[in-house]
Amino acid sequence: MTTHNEEKVRNLLDRIKVLKEKSHELDLSSKEDLGIGVMNLISLEEHFYFTYQKTKDDNFLQLLGEVREMRKEMLAKIVKNTKGEVWCISKHLLAAAMRFIEVGTKKLGVGEEKEARELFDKAYTLWNIFWGLNLDLLGVKDIESEAENKEENLEVIVPRDDSPSGGKKITLWGKLGNIIEKIMDCCKE
Numbered sequence: 001m002t003t004h005n006e007e008k009v010r011n012l013l014d015r016i017k018v019l020k021e022k023s024h025e026l027d028l029s030s031k032e033d034l035g036i037g038v039m040n041l042i043s044l045e046e047h048f049y050f051t052y053q054k055t056k057d058d059n060f061l062q063l064l065g066e067v068r069e070m071r072k073e074m075l076a077k078i079v080k081n082t083k084g085e086v087w088c089i090s091k092h093l094l095a096a097a098m099r100f101i102e103v104g105t106k107k108l109g110v111g112e113e114k115e116a117r118e119l120f121d122k123a124y125t126l127w128n129i130f131w132g133l134n135l136d137l138l139g140v141k142d143i144e145s146e147a148e149n150k151e152e153n154l155e156v157i158v159p160r161d162d163s164p165s166g167g168k169k170i171t172l173w174g175k176l177g178n179i180i181e182k183i184m185d186c187c188k189e
Contacts, residue, residue, distance in 0.1 A: 031078055035130065038078070039098040041071035042091065078134055090130055097126040 048064035051057075079090045104119030131137070 039094045042095045093126045093130040097123040
């Protein structure tokens with residue numbers, strides 16, 4: 001008898017297998033670059049908003065509108081599933097990831113390496129959730145389930161050559177991150 005978590009992992013692996021078979025048709029490294037570009041457009045929207053608030057210069061509102069339209073256009077090239085709130089979830093996942101990266105970078109700059117690593121890990125988890133949603137590897141229900149079952153943590157054993165036990169436990173999010181990393185290798189031309 002399989003457990004609920006084992007079934008979820010098997011389901012995820014089946015979806016990944018299909019994606020890997022189709023990955024030669026997809027230009028995923030360009031989509032990854034586009035995702036980072038969208039992250040920066042979201043940051044620009046925020047900066048134009050705050051600059052407008054501080055200066056009350058309407059030019060910043062006009063720039064905010066123009067950047068927002070560009071961000072919507074570019075995000076639409078990645079987010080194909082507009083069911084429910086996937087569009088907004090995707091935008092906020094990228095925005096939060098970008099902010100965690102920026103704060104982590106500042107922490108690194110002042111010698112707070114531990115805090116920086118924690119923020120970078122959180123940013124990468126958000127990045128992976130974004131791609132998991134937008135490559136149809138997981139759905140919103142998977143994310144809700146993970147949050148509700150935090151104590152179960154959806155652990156799986158991943159074999160490692162350098163491990164004396166032959167494997168280590170990682171969460172479903174960690175597994176998803178490893179898989180997305182392999183699929184979206186930006187160094188493949």
